Amino acid sequence: MQTRKPARFTAIAAVLAAAAASATAAAALLAALFAAALCQATTLERMSLAKMAQTAPLIVRARCLANSTAWDTSEIWTFTSFAIEESWKGAPPAAAAQLTVRLLGGSLGNLTSTVSGVPRFHPGEEVILFLEPTPRGDFSILSWVQGTFRIRRDPRTGEEVAIQDTAAFDTFNPATHRFVSAAVRNLSVEAFSAQVKSALAATPGEKK
Amino acid sequence: MKQACSILVVLVLSFSAISGAEPLPYAVDSTIPQSGGCPLPNRWNLSLSSPLNRRWSTALPTLLSPTILTVSQQNSPAQIAEIQQTISDSFAVWAGVAGTTFNSNSYPGLLAPITQVSAANSCTDDAENNVDGLNTICLNQSSIAFTSGVLAFTRTITANAPGATVGSSAPAGFAGQILDADTLFRNDGQATFATPGALVTPQGQGAYDLESLLIHELGHWLGLDHSAVIRAMMFPFAPPPGQFLGDRPIFTVPDGPLADDDRTGIRAQYPDPNDTLNVGALRGRILPANPFALAIFPAPSSAASVTGIVGAHVVAVDADTGSVIAGTLAGWRCDPANPPTRFDGSFDIERLPLGHNYNLYAEPLVGLALPADFSDALSDLCSTTAAPTCQTPAVNTNFNVRILPTSQ
Numbered sequence: 001m002q003t004r005k006p007a008r009f010t011a012i013a014a015v016l017a018a019a020a021a022s023a024t025a026a027a028a029l030l031a032a033l034f035a036a037a038l039c040q041a042t043t044l045e046r047m048s049l050a051k052m053a054q055t056a057p058l059i060v061r062a063r064c065l066a067n068s069t070a071w072d073t074s075e076i077w078t079f080t081s082f083a084i085e086e087s088w089k090g091a092p093p094a095a096a097a098q099l100t101v102r103l104l105g106g107s108l109g110n111l112t113s114t115v116s117g118v119p120r121f122h123p124g125e126e127v128i129l130f131l132e133p134t135p136r137g138d139f140s141i142l143s144w145v146q147g148t149f150r151i152r153r154d155p156r157t158g159e160e161v162a163i164q165d166t167a168a169f170d171t172f173n174p175a176t177h178r179f180v181s182a183a184v185r186n187l188s189v190e191a192f193s194a195q196v197k198s199a200l201a202a203t204p205g206e207k208k
Numbered sequence: 209m210k211q212a213c214s215i216l217v218v219l220v221l222s223f224s225a226i227s228g229a230e231p232l233p234y235a236v237d238s239t240i241p242q243s244g245g246c247p248l249p250n251r252w253n254l255s256l257s258s259p260l261n262r263r264w265s266t267a268l269p270t271l272l273s274p275t276i277l278t279v280s281q282q283n284s285p286a287q288i289a290e291i292q293q294t295i296s297d298s299f300a301v302w303a304g305v306a307g308t309t310f311n312s313n314s315y316p317g318l319l320a321p322i323t324q325v326s327a328a329n330s331c332t333d334d335a336e337n338n339v340d341g342l343n344t345i346c347l348n349q350s351s352i353a354f355t356s357g358v359l360a361f362t363r364t365i366t367a368n369a370p371g372a373t374v375g376s377s378a379p380a381g382f383a384g385q386i387l388d389a390d391t392l393f394r395n396d397g398q399a400t401f402a403t404p405g406a407l408v409t410p411q412g413q414g415a416y417d418l419e420s421l422l423i424h425e426l427g428h429w430l431g432l433d434h435s436a437v438i439r440a441m442m443f444p445f446a447p448p449p450g451q452f453l454g455d456r457p458i459f460t461v462p463d464g465p466l467a468d469d470d471r472t473g474i475r476a477q478y479p480d481p482n483d484t485l486n487v488g489a490l491r492g493r494i495l496p497a498n499p500f501a502l503a504i505f506p507a508p509s510s511a512a513s514v515t516g517i518v519g520a521h522v523v524a525v526d527a528d529t530g531s532v533i534a535g536t537l538a539g540w541r542c543d544p545a546n547p548p549t550r551f552d553g554s555f556d557i558e559r560l561p562l563g564h565n566y567n568l569y570a571e572p573l574v575g576l577a578l579p580a581d582f583s584d585a586l587s588d589l590c591s592t593t594a595a596p597t598c599q600t601p602a603v604n605t606n607f608n609v610r611i612l613p614t615s616q
Binding site: 044045046047052055056073074075076103104105107109110111112113114115116117120132134135136140141142143144146147 | 237332339352353359364365366368371372374387398
């Protein structure tokens with residue numbers, strides 16, 4: 001039987017927060033220690049909001065209704081149905097009020113399929129999705145977590161904000177020692193909608 | 209105003225063993241058995257009689273512009289050899305970590321030789337039964353799973369119950385056993401990938417480093433999820449085109465590209481019973497100074513409540529070198545004798561090298577990494593179908609911490 005010996009330690013991170021910036025400072029310290037300029041998800045190509053808006057044929061605000069899993073094309077897929085609340089770009093076939101999103105992975109029987117970078121949804125959750133049709137007649141999410149924006153409601157003000165699932169795509173600039181965020185994080189849905197409309201109005205290929 | 213709403217937290221540390229009720233160390237993918245119970249880490253069940261089979265498809269994209277950049281001439285045997293060397297080196301990075309049963313020096317024979325297949329659709333053929341128990345890397349595999357912007361992904365199949373099997377795999381010995389892993393790279397020319405030699409060429413400046421992406425994806429093969437440590441290979445972001453992460457592996461330091469956090473993670477996933485160095489552990493709980501601050505979090509299951517900070521990133525830093533040795537996603541524990549998962553703020557950092565001093569801190573997932581980056585690791589903690597059921601509560605990002613100087 002293995003004997004586990006305790007590690008020696010000196011300081012205990014602790015208690016008593018006085019400054020809201022402490023955690024951020026810790027993250028900055030980490031970044032400074034390693035000074036790695038990172039900006040891409042391992043499996044994803046970084047895409048600007050403008051590029052995503054122009055690439056996705058369908059952009060909707062929707063509410064998650066239900067999830068199901070099934071074998072298809074010899075893979076386990078999770079099928080999530082959404083009720084469309086608003087269409088920001090394009091329209092679903094036959095002006096349907098609902099659509100189904102298929103994403104790789106899920107549990108079925110005695111097997112679980114796991115793919116990192118695939119978003120999952122809970123019934124009742126409201127989201128804004130950048131969608132692409134699949135050859136199977138349903139939809140997938142453009143760039144998976146990157147094309148997924150969760151809607152949260154501020155409990156005090158009631159304001160709705162959008163948070164991109166890849167809002168952690170910050171870039172640490174070793175030269176300036178600053179983080180640059182290119183993702184949508186706690187942006188009011190109204191302002192986000194305006195950004196999408198602006199992107200759609202721009203000439204394709206125009207840098208935003 | 210945000211400060212006024214923040215939660216003050218207390219870290220309660222323990223160095224005694226918490227038998228049978230530990231949170232999982234590190235952010236690993238896990239599986240709740242089909243019959244219910246606690247989440248079990250996803251891992252391979254390797255032995256000399258059942259080594260990790262590894263193969264790759266030598267079918268390369270046949271586009272006008274090369275998708276796989278190599279120093280060797282395109283479509284030549286030398287190009288195949290160069291790509292295979294990159295694949296082999298990427299595996300060797302993980303197999304070079306001391307203190308694990310995955311180490312090829314300590315446990316030779318657990319990695320089967322890398323073999324080649326010629327069919328492009330060797331990973332997941334939309335027309336065939338492809339969950340085959342054969343672990344394959346595909347550079348020219350089409351899949352309807354790809355959408356715009358997706359460069360590469362790894363899909364693993366794990367058993368929810370002992371006895372489960374796929375294709376040629378032997379029946380699983382335990383829930384959470386990985387039975388099949390496949391990695392697919394985009395093959396339509398939207399992105400190019402370069403071997404280390406080709407990355408330094410002018411053409412390689414616009415390409416992604418194949419080796420960095422492979423090492424990260426192979427981490428997923430082994431059951432590791434993303435890490436919030438910025439330098440870690442399992443950090444959810446790859447280097448931009450033309451750059452690579454960490455150091456290149458060399459003969460004397462085959463695991464050079466990894467960060468200590470990666471090494472500690474694989475040690476926890478595949479601990480070497482003969483390892484006497486990396487056996488330190490830090491365990492404890494993260495609690496709000498005011499427990500009423502947790503009242504807003506809905507109960508994860510009946511007769512249970514959220515009693516600690518959920519989803520904090522807890523990090524152990526070598527006090528002498530400043531190196532991040534390990535980080536973990538904290539906030540829960542599960543007693544096999546009394547499931548389901550309880551969200552009490554527990555954390556567990558294992559496989560730390562002895563003889564070092566560590567500073568420990570906790571941070572909310574509001575900066576470089578966000579809860580969404582760990583959605584798999586978090587959602588896997590509860591089952592909504594296998595009794596006793598529960599639901600993972602929302603990650604608590606509304607707290608502050610402060611690190612006390614070592615002199616205090």
